[in-house]
Amino acid sequence: MEQLDAVVIGAGVVGLAIARNLAQAGREVLVLEKNTRFGEETSARNSEVIHAGLYYPQGSLKAQTCVRGNRLLYDYCRERAIPHQACGKLVVATDVNQLSQLQALQQQATNNACVPLTWLDKAELQTIEPELRAEAALLSPSTGIVDSHSLMQALLADLEAAGGQLVTANPVTGGQINPQQRVLQLDGYDVQAALVVNAAGLHAPALARQLHGAADWIPVPAFARGNYFSLSGKNPFQHLIYPLPEQAGLGIHLTLDLQGRARFGPDVQWLDIPDASVIDYRVDVSRKEAFAEAIRAYWPVLDSNALQPDYTGVRPKITAPGVEAADFLLADARLHGCDGVMHLFGIESPGLTACLALAEVVSARLLNTGA
Known part of the structure; x- marks a missing residue:
């Protein structure tokens, strides 16, 4: 079985931002994307707005990562000449x-x-x-607007410059994650990874159930x-x-x-x-x-x-109609007991704005550097 250092599942804007951070921290990162191109779902079907962080409850992860992400994103767009306004x-x-x-x-x-x-x-x-x-x-x-495709291209370029790799048309079809192992089933073969990030967006809860089985910490x-x-x-x-x-x-x-x-x-x-x-x-x-x-x-x-x-x-x-919107949910070992594994649930708006800040939080938790 092939042994990998870090696997990020999902090449939307948040998955790419996390993969970039992990690669720049010295990890060998493989990004697995089920579609034929990166960012074809939620990341490509939104308003492309850079949000300011007005709406979210004080102290929530949405508020914290949106406000910080707003500043990081403007700086990154200027640095990388990403079209924005x-x-x-x-x-x-x-x-x-x-x-x-x-x-x-x-x-x-x-x-x-x-x-x-x-x-x-x-x-x-x-x-x-x-x-x-x-x-x-x-x-x-x-508040502003950004070319989300150009943003994802820049994140991918940074990932590849740091030694990471994106593989498209390669869905995770199953596997088993528990405190003893982190096995992912791909098309005809299995891999084992030291770090696993589930950034599959709309598919994240279903993927978590495939990997862990039924568990009450996985949201509906x-x-x-x-x-x-x-x-x-x-x-x-x-x-x-x-x-x-x-x-x-x-x-x-x-x-x-x-x-x-x-x-x-x-x-x-x-x-x-x-x-x-x-x-x-x-x-x-x-x-x-x-x-x-x-x-x-x-x-x-x-x-x-x-x-x-x-x-x-x-x-x-990750909340039903009529229920107040949930905060971003980062499910790490504190919820499921598996070190080196992170699932991201409910990453709706302002996920695009927050992507770089979310990447900081996720990387810090996985690499035990804070947050």
């Missing part, structure tokens, strides 16, 4: 009854040590975004699809525009790509499916009018005919 975000209160919620969000951002937000009243908003309708808004200057996955519609015609906005957050998501917001084109989404559409292998990524075009109604709350002149189906993504949630 700090365009800023406006979180809007569309009626006076929402002003107290907006104030609470500003306090939450302060508690989380985010880059300070600026309160803008109705007149100030009209000056910077004339077509926006809102009573007030918070301007988040550290829930899948929330988000549809996106793009805007045909001229985009009048310079900032990202967000309504106040909902329980399962951040509301149907307006984001920009690096060419200035506008798209709207995601909504929250819970999927009643047994596992992530049967996800349907087609846009549900029947949701177009609901999108238009939500958008008109802050952009009243929208013509619904200008909305065109674009793409979908699926959030790898």
Whole structure:
């Protein structure tokens, strides 16, 4: 049986960031990806937003890694010439009854040590975004957008420069992990690894059950699809525009790509499916009018005919509909008793922003250097 130093399962943005860190720490790293290319699932089907860390409970892993990840990601993008833009975000209160919620969000951002937000009243908003309708808004200057594909390419290049390797079209089909062994079954052969990281995203809980068997520390996955519609015609906005957050998501917001084109989404559409292998990524075009109604709350002149189906993504949630969103869950030996093994569960938004900070935490725990 082949003996490996470190195996990372899943070549999304978080898996690549972790693999890069481990390789730069001197470990020989192999990344296994079941698809034919890296980053084809959650990492390629999101808003590509660099989040500021406003929304998450103080002290949570989401808050900590998002705020630190925001700073690390901007530095990394500048260092590696990765296309990005700090365009800023406006979180809007569309009626006076929402002003107290907006104030609470500003306090939450302060508690989380985010880059300070600026309160803008109705007149100030009209000056910077004339077509926006809102009573007030918070301007988040550290929110931006990034080319996620270029980001993953840079992480992969760093991994390979440090001696690591990515192997695609090579799923982990089974194996056995316990305190005595870490065996992974691949296509026709088995390998054993000193370190194992399950960064399989949507498939992480199912993979953990394959490797450990039934265990109460493995969460039950829930899948929330988000549809996106793009805007045909001229985009009048310079900032990202967000309504106040909902329980399962951040509301149907307006984001920009690096060419200035506008798209709207995601909504929250819970999927009643047994596992992530049967996800349907087609846009549900029947949701177009609901999108238009939500958008008109802050952009009243929208013509619904200008909305065109674009793409979908699926959030790898670990809480059921109606339940408050869970924190990121890093399942290490403290949960399962297997040294050198880490499973990442529920890495939904802000996972893209947090990728470099999550990589620091995971590497430190696996290599016993803190965190």
